[in-house]
Amino acid sequence: MPPAADDPATRTALAAHQAGALRWLGGGAIAVVLGVLLGAAAGPLVDDGRTVPGLGLAVIVLVLVGLVGVGAGTGALLRTIRWRRALAVTPWQIGRLRIAGPAVIAFEPEGYDELDPTAEPVRLRLLSTAVWRTRAVQGLDGGEVRAAPVGGGQWVLGADGLPTLYGARTTRR
Known part of the structure; x- marks a missing residue:
């Protein structure tokens, strides 16, 4: 029997799984970067004595949600790689x-x-x-x-x- 990875539908499904993993990884990284940038921009505001309600909470939420997205994306990407390798030698x-x-x-x-x-x-x-x-x-x-x-x-x-x-x-x- 041919390996599962030889099936065009399997290759398409693996590519879709990988694309989803990359979206999670990229979206998480963007959220972390935005959180860090927002936190850095808040520094001068605080030094001038101005406050923006909810700014600190927004920074924390962006960074934490971004880290979760990076973790989910990394895990899914590693799973896709493991599946691709296994399906290259294992038949359906x-x-x-x-x-x-x-x-x-x-x-x-x-x-x-x-x-x-x-x-x-x-x-x-x-x-x-x-x-x-x-x-x-x-x-x-x-x-x-x-x-x-x-x-x-x-x-x-x-x-x-x-x-x-x-x-x-x-x-x-």
């Missing part, structure tokens, strides 16, 4: 997706027999807690999906018609 497995809870899913690979007492589906928990991502995956309940292990107990899920990939971590029962 086709199977059915079953929803077991809000962010808990089970992947039943092709050939899975639910009547076989020794057969176990791959139990996963979504990495993202974003409501829209969780709902998008829940909409795939009973549908055919592609999944691939990417190491460290993590899997990547995709399906026809979805513009992105979803990360999940294996769980116990």
